[in-house]
Amino acid sequence: MNLPDKQEEELVKEEVELSKAFAEKIKAWKGYSAPPALEATNPRWAINHVSLSLPATPYLGAYFYGIAGSVLDNPAEPLDTYVSSSNRVFRIADGAVVDVVLQNANMLQKGVSEPHPWHLHGHEFWVLGYGEGRYDAATAKLNMEDPPLRNTVVLFPGGWTKIRFVADNPGVWAFHCHIEPHLHMGMGRVHFVEGGGAHRRLQSKPAMRLPLLAVVVLLACVVVRPLCAAAAKARHFKWEISNMFWSPDCGEKVVIGINGQFPGPTIRARAGDTIHVELKNALHTEGVVIHWHGIRQIGTPWADGTAAISQCAINPEETFTYRFVVDKPGTYFYHGHYGMQRAAGLYGSLIVDVAEGEEEPFKYDGELNLLLSDWYHESIHTQMVALSSKPFRWIGEPQSLLINGRGQFNCSLAAAHTLGAEQCAAAVSRQCAPVVFSVQPNKTYRLRVASTTSLASLNLAVGNHKLTVVEADGNYVDPFAVDDMDVYSGDSYSVLLTTDQDASSNYWISVGVRGRPPKTAPALAVLNYRPNRASRLPALAPPATPAWDDYEHSKAFTYRIRARAGTMQPPPATADRRIELLNTQNRMDGYTRWSINNASMVLPATPYLGSLKLGLKSALAAARPAETFDRGYDVTRPPANPNTTVGDNVYVLAHNTTVDVVLQNANALASNVSEVHPWHLHGHDFWVLGYGDGAYRGDAADEARLNLRDPPLRNTAVIFPYGWTALRFVADNPGVWAFHCHIEPHLHMGMGVIFAEAVDRVGKVPKEAVSCGATASALMAGDHL
Known part of the structure; x- marks a missing residue:
């Protein structure tokens, strides 16, 4: 029903008045004790323009172990008069009687004030009263005779609500608006009921993460070993992992990105270098780890990045530093290894060049990096629930294939997916436009190819060009030329491509599905021969990939991969x-x-x-x-x-x-x-x-x-x-x-x-890597890694 603006405004006012009348009728049942009198020394609380920001270290652990002063902001009174972000905790003496006045106000938009239901953890409170406008202690009408005991109370638009509670439950307790978006955006406070009784009564030691207790240990836990070359360097990266909106196949979706990028930033180093990645988890509700795929982690098994195997998941707002040596050159990548986060876009390239003074066993004039993946429109959380359901729900084939994070959704599948119509109607953006690889004629290029796919096995071909395979998974192989190549999830290759075709044309790079019925359209990129315009479409059709179930073709390619003579030791003759x-x-x-x-x-x-x-x-x-x-x-x-x-x-x-x-x-x-x-x-x-x-x-x-x-x-x-x-x-x-x-x-x-x-x-394992579960309890008891 559409009403005139004035009529709708009057209707909203009537509904608010009805809600107030209902709330004020709620009284305590006879026999409940009245609230205690408020002492003049007890504090009064307000938000006062400070937006709650929760810390990485749990408040309870910080207070119990005596490190709260170094990691938390603890004012006696909320004095701020400007908007800021804080993890502030308000201290309350054990047994104190506390009044809290919640004052509502106008939002950024003029004439808008919303209702806010506030919830207090660890206590119940007496609801002393409600009022309109600004709270005035001299005129406020309070119910001291039979106020109801609640743990949640509403704050009406443009009004105030006053509550009272006794701080008789030592601990650290949240007090916040119970509307999820409002809490997420900072509408809350935390208070610590302390005093002599607090530490006496906080007797149990729950198992918890110890990230801040072990910060100093980090520097002592790096394994020292000879470097591959005198020129080896330490390379430092500072990453923040967060959710963000992105359109990999022209349909917007929440992805997991790094420093606002999808795919994540490329790490480039030389053999023998030490990589330092300071990683902050800015995901709001889930842990994260990063696996450095193909890096052997010699001496640093705790840095392998496998949740529940080599380390604890890095909790939201925590920071963890990975330190490891990249001991040999090759084409590698990194990806999430917690749940199915790789399928949400948490991946990127890791390229290791030969050490200073060394050379590759092949020559080339330039490099092109192809990071291949598949893409689902359903979230990974929906996928995981489906895979774990009874009856079983298969997640189906991916909606798109991506090259360097870009692809185009096959609109013929739109009827099968709820987002199909919107995605097909969307204009192509830079986030999903085909990747263009510009090259010069008559040069040889090294294509570094890696597959981070969640499900799909792939086949790669470049129109009218041969591909010479020279490296697989960071190891040199005996060179051989092919028209196309299979790339399975987890594979990485280097192939040489010579730009010896008609220089007046551009050519398609095509990636298609292998090993599964082809319900996903190929991903396409453009090999742009300069000085042709990058926007010039190739004259020839994309190269045809083999039939999805032509396993003889796949085996023929795989069986040709052999070690390059003189580059590695043969295996032991027998096994134990x-x-x-x-x-x-x-x-x-x-x-x-x-x-x-x-x-x-x-x-x-x-x-x-x-x-x-x-x-x-x-x-x-x-x-x-x-x-x-x-x-x-x-x-x-x-x-x-x-x-x-x-x-x-x-x-x-x-x-x-x-x-x-x-x-x-x-x-x-x-x-x-x-x-x-x-x-x-x-x-x-x-x-x-x-x-x-x-x-x-x-x-x-x-x-x-x-x-x-x-x-x-x-x-x-x-x-x-x-x-x-x-x-x-x-x-x-x-x-x-x-x-x-x-x-x-x-x-x-x-x-x-x-x-x-x-x-x-x-060797020594950093405590912050494994301080969860039973390990955390053992470390608290004094055991040593």
């Missing part, structure tokens, strides 16, 4: 231990899960690095995970018994032992479905010894397929449908390392294991 991991899709209590040897990985509340280093008995399950699977298992059919169980999936490895891992793929729950799985190992590179079809038997035929002469060193390897992949690595890097499928939904659903490797040899 073999671990065979069967990937299956299962059900558990009605939920759909992925399992390894019939155990679906669930991560703990306490990071393994801290709990194992401290020797906490509860760190590992009593039953150790299986190291092989039933040779009679039919990998071509759905599991005969689909039921599975949860497990920690932790394999304890002896120091310096050689370990073989065989990854075995199988049919999923649905008939005739076996998916591609790219597996990524933290803390190590491994030799990819070979691949095979069907079930791995370990017999002479399988052994004959292994390459012990020049296998490539990788950190990510693919398992093809209904096949197996054999890897070998040396357990020479003490720490706790994740090994998992790099597809976000699969890891979320349990597809992974943990290698705990010579944890007793790990």
Whole structure:
């Protein structure tokens, strides 16, 4: 119903008066005690233009451990007369009687004052009265006879509300507007009920994070080791991770960005340099960590950036500093490793050049960086709930593919997505315009290619140009030329491209989906031959990628990747231990899960690095995970018994032992479905010894397929449908390392294991890295890492 403005205004006034009349009728039931008299020395409270900003360190812990004076602002009275941001805490003596007058006012917009329901934690209060206009103690009408006891009270537009409470509950308590956006924007206060009784009665020591208690320790926890070259440097970066609006595929969505950028800023360093990233979590409601994908973290396992494995999640408003050495050159990247934050845009490039005075084993004239990803319109929180639902809800295929954070939504899919119409109607912005890579004719360029996709396996091609593969996952490979190349999630490559085509034209760079039905349109970028205009569309159509299920094409490319002669040591001739991991899709209590040897990985509340280093008995399950699977298992059919169980999936490895891992793929729950799985190992590179079809038997035929002469060193390897992949690595890097499928939904659903490797040899671990869960309690009790 549309009313004239004046009539609508009168209606609102009537509703406000009705609300006031209702509120004033609420009285205490007979028999309740009246409020105590207010002593003249008791303080009066108001917001007074100070916007609440919560600290990284919990108030209760700061007061209990005597560090509040150094980290919090503690005025006796709220004296500010200007707008500022503060984490101020108002001290109240134990047992004091406190009056609080809440005064409402006009907003920035003239003639607008909103109702505010205020809620007090830890206490109930007497509602003494309400009034209009400015509060005046001389004229205010208060109810001292039978005021109601409440914990929440309304403040009417343009009016005041007065309450009284007894500070008889020692602790740190919030008092705030209960409207979420208003609290988020600073409408609140915190008070500390102190005095002699406060510390006597705060007896328990809850487990909590200790970020500020360990600030000084940080400098003492950097592992000292020889640098790769005399010219190695320390490179410092200061990042703030936050949510922001962005339009990666021309449809606006909340993404996770770094310093206001999406994708995040590129880190560039030389081999031997030490990277320092001071990271502040400005996300409002969730933790965060950053994994430095492909960096082995030799001597710094706590900096690997895996929540619940190498460190605690960095809580909102906390700051954590990653320090590590990039020990070898290559094309790498970084990404979130908490929940599914990589799928929300938390990723960026990490490029390590050769050390000063060294050269690459190939020549080129320039570089182009291609960071590939896929993109969903649903939030990661919706996706995680769907994947964890009963009945199971599959998240579907991504809506777009992105090159350097840019793509275009396929409008033919609009009917299947609620945001489709708006996105297709939106004008193309700079945030989603095709990336243009400008080149000079007759030059050779190094394309640094990496895939951060959540789900999609990709194929890359450049129209009319050959690609010569020279590096994979930071290791040199024997060069070979292709028309197109498969890039799985977690892969990184360097390929050489020579601009030897018709210089009067531009050319399409195309990225399409592999291994899944092609419901997502290819991502396109432009290879711009200068001096052609960047806006000139290529004359030729985008290059056609292979059929999505042409696995023979994929295998032919993958099998050609071999180590470059003279650039690395061959693998040990034999292994000390073999671990065979069967990937299956299962059900558990009605939920759909992925399992390894019939155990679906669930991560703990306490990071393994801290709990194992401290020797906490509860760190590992009593039953150790299986190291092989039933040779009679039919990998071509759905599991005969689909039921599975949860497990920690932790394999304890002896120091310096050689370990073989065989990854075995199988049919999923649905008939005739076996998916591609790219597996990524933290803390190590491994030799990819070979691949095979069907079930791995370990017999002479399988052994004959292994390459012990020049296998490539990788950190990510693919398992093809209904096949197996054999890897070998040396357990020479003490720490706790994740090994998992790099597809976000699969890891979320349990597809992974943990290698705990010579944890007793790990050096000092910064307390702030692992001060959560049981580790925090142990550290408070005096244990040492």
